[in-house]
Amino acid sequence: QLQLNYYSQSCPKAEEIIKQQVIKLYNEHGNTAVSWVRNLFHDCIVKSCDASLLLTTVRGVVSEQTSGRSFGMRNFKFVNTIKAAVEEECPLTVSCADIVALSARDGIVMLGGPSIEMKTGRRDSKESYATVVEDFIPNHNDSISLVLSRFQSIGIDVEATVALLGAHSVGRVHCTNMVQRLYPDVDKTMDLAQAEYLKRRCPTPNPDPKVVQYSRNDQITPMIIDNNYYKNILQHKGLLTVDEELATDPITSPYVIKMAADNEYFHQQFSRAIILLSENNPITGDQGEIRKDCRYVNAN
Ligand code: HEM
Numbered sequence: 001q002l003q004l005n006y007y008s009q010s011c012p013k014a015e016e017i018i019k020q021q022v023i024k025l026y027n028e029h030g031n032t033a034v035s036w037v038r039n040l041f042h043d044c045i046v047k048s049c050d051a052s053l054l055l056t057t058v059r060g061v062v063s064e065q066t067s068g069r070s071f072g073m074r075n076f077k078f079v080n081t082i083k084a085a086v087e088e089e090c091p092l093t094v095s096c097a098d099i100v101a102l103s104a105r106d107g108i109v110m111l112g113g114p115s116i117e118m119k120t121g122r123r124d125s126k127e128s129y130a131t132v133v134e135d136f137i138p139n140h141n142d143s144i145s146l147v148l149s150r151f152q153s154i155g156i157d158v159e160a161t162v163a164l165l166g167a168h169s170v171g172r173v174h175c176t177n178m179v180q181r182l183y184p185d186v187d188k189t190m191d192l193a194q195a196e197y198l199k200r201r202c203p204t205p206n207p208d209p210k211v212v213q214y215s216r217n218d219q220i221t222p223m224i225i226d227n228n229y230y231k232n233i234l235q236h237k238g239l240l241t242v243d244e245e246l247a248t249d250p251i252t253s254p255y256v257i258k259m260a261a262d263n264e265y266f267h268q269q270f271s272r273a274i275i276l277l278s279e280n281n282p283i284t285g286d287q288g289e290i291r292k293d294c295r296y297v298n299a300n
């Protein structure tokens, strides 16, 4: 099972090396930190925190990254930068799954979020589960009851689910995920000024997938994990349908109101929820493997 400082004997510098790489990458490309947070969600909710997300499409493997749910995910190539630095110190010792978890933990700190104590000892899957991604990751316009049941099924309660959505306090959303709320008519639940702004960001109902059109999730503190997300959605300025519904559904709205009022409480719940997510069904012991390259299952 997972434990604190799992690599203390086998690779004592592992956590420090990962942190230094996350800091360096953040200084070069700030949005890498945002990607590490989304990676944790998309990896851990699909079966296990097992780096199944990181496998690339090669013969015999269809990557989870090809799923429509992975739309907009970026910076995967920099995971290899982190892994290479760790491999140089300790070959074949530190799993890609733990790199997903620890890079998210360290990315959250770079984004002004809480410091989270995280266990390690996860091992890497030998498969990518592209065909079932949609059974685990909700869509942007799914109902809150579906969202809650998906999180509940991996042991994440309502309050923790509300806290995790606070990750939408950073990063961006592409127009394809919003245009159905803007055209032909503006979603009646959306704040009017926000709708006008988003229509300027997304001027056509059928965005050209080759043109990168998007809006920042949080216009006020776009690179800080804070409770602005909850303030925004209470003002009906959420970008996704699920964001809007989170604020109005009677099951989730009491938590939204509490988190909007108290950033410290949000950070406490976010920490608790990130731990729950990062400990979903890990593979440990002699199951799975320690990948040499996060993109590929080991050769032998
Ligand atoms: C109901 C659950 C969720 C849904 C439906 C959802 C959906 C989405 C969508 C559609 C985007 C925009 C992608 C794009 O257009 O580029 C996005 C972005 C993002 N999501 Fe979620 N999400 C959910 C939960 C979460 C959770 C639990 C986390 C992390 C704890 C998370 C972290 C992020 C981050 C950081 C971004 C910004 C990515 C970037 O700028 O590169 N999301 N999400």
Ligand SMILES: [Ca+2]
Pocket: 042, 043, 044, 045, 046, 047, 048, 049, 050, 051, 052, 053
């Ligand atoms: Ca996984």
Ligand SMILES: [Ca+2]
Pocket: 169, 170, 218, 220, 221, 222, 223, 224, 225, 226, 227, 228, 229
């Ligand atoms: Ca923010």
